Amino acid sequence: MSGPDNYEAASADAANEIASFDTGKKGIVSRFHHALHTTPALVPLIVLLASIAIFGVLLGTRFFSPFALTLILQQVQIVGIVAAAQSLVILTAGIDLSVGAIAVISSVVMGQFSFRYGVPVEVAIVCGLAFGTMIGAVNGWLIAVMKLPPFIVTLGMWQIVLAANFLYSANETIRSQDIAEQAPMLQLMGAKFNVGGAVFTFGVVFMLVLVLVLAYVLKHTAWGRHVYAVGDDPEAAALSGVNVKKTLISVYALAGLICAFAGWALIGRIGSVSPTSGQLLNIESITAVVIGGISLFGGRGSILGTFFGALIVGVFTLGLRLLGADAQWTFLLIGALIIAAVAVDQWIRKVAA
């Protein structure tokens, strides 16, 4: 050993460039293709802006006003929140069919605890949130530890939770006026404020914050990378030190918690606690996720895309209704969008030539 090792000096003359693909000359199409490939939220964003522009031209200020545009946000808030939960699950290559049922039963728990048992409303809300989280955790445990397919587990849970919801509540609605009088906190998420003609509710703000926080967490934390890794290839993830079981359980539990928040927002939106609401949320949330470009095979896509996906559905729904179109046209076009979204996804997956 003579003198300190100086490996750095030895590499001084070596090529600095890191190994890279030879991209050759890139045309506009392949550049665009590359951009889509690296930024999965771009496609739904383009579709969203295009549909806003088209309806804006067709309807003018009736559609292109702060009031109407924020109305869309209000109309998609519940689906948006639930779709954020669904995104997490689908990123792990799972699916959660019980999201809507969890949201509804959480809202029923909040309402019934306050009114039937006279629990202070804050405690009732916490109970509702905990209940949603618990159902999610049971889903996660059955999937991660018992190794049951997510589709089956959540299909069963959907029915169990929905039936429990009807049995427990006797399908009785708690009226908006009673809630406003005795437990106004339940309607907190419906509280609104104005910003220059634009109307926002706390529920909308919650959705926006949730999406941003989740986008950050998924991209910049170890847990977020683990979620993608588990969805992409659970065995490879396990071999590289990811605790797959723990990650899965945490994802489903978090999804349950988010759904419970959606249940709270639901009370704010419809005023009352109604056990019959939200029954299509599972399909609507999956629709938003798929249009938003998250692969149903897991590990690919972004939560911002889901948010745009939910907004696209909202824009179509309101735009077409303002045009006076039969409501069936909305379903037809959204169906076409779903198929188109998957087709575009397949095209993007082909690595740029």
Added chain:
Amino acid sequence: MKRLIAGTALALIASASTAVADDSVSACLITKTDTNPFFVKMREGAAAKAEELGITLNSYAGKVDGDHETQVAAIETCIANGADGILLTASDTSSIVPAVQQARDAGLLVIALDTPLEPIDSADMTFATDNFLAGELIGKWAAATLGDDAANAKIAMLDLAVSQPSVGVLRDQGFMTGFGIDVKDPNRWGDEDDPRIVGHDVTAGNEEGGRRAMENLLAKDPMINVVYTINEPAAAGAYEALKSIGRENDVLIVSVDGGCPGVQNVADGVIGATSQQYPLLMASKGIEAIANWAKDGSKPEATEGKGFFDTGVALVTDQPVDGVDSIDTKEGMDLCWG
């Protein structure tokens, strides 16, 4: 323990064989769902009457509104069970007809409750609310309440579903007729050209749908001042939408159903008036009809001048108007269901 099980089993066999042996009357009740308070009440009414008359009652229900398959299976079960009659609230009013025909061929009396079949004579009789009249009452009330302003009203129509089920169409067209609007084809909504109609939207009959539909129509015309709603949950949702833009006090909302939360909403001024229907009565009359059929083969008669047996409807409001009979919310509360 073993003896207990054996004993129970014996008792069960004994009771089962007596049920087969004696020719006691048995009836089936098939509803759209077993969760909607309207059908829950219907089941209660049927069960109470069945017990009073000593009739065995089996209840079936679809899993969700529109669950046609389960209803067909229920009819088949009733035929196999040797029931004397079926009370049916059909999810799909025309597709259920062959199954109903099968039951009638097997000698069962089939009575449609609440929802007429298509065609209406596919069932032996229909016990229902006159939905057109229910709509007409709230239409007349709204027009009379507005007085001269009725000529310039801006009306939002919150309907049930895009498939235009008969119950929704009848209430909608009844409302328009009562309000003095030319309905064009009375079998469908949406074809009228009266400028007072701002638009139609669908609600699925719940709060969520009611709110969204109201928002959509308000985006079309924020000066809407009359809101027709297919039922009270939709009305509650519409009210929330109006409240969010601060217009809850200058819009007239009318509805149909007469459920307890709905009548309470009339008392609180959320809804101006609602037409109340009587599911309990429909079911108990239906059970009586099956009892008579089993006894001497007589079928119930339709109400005079109508194609069905009218179980009645009453306008519930605390602001009565001349020319429209109504009951107040106190009386409405005594008669409400759900």
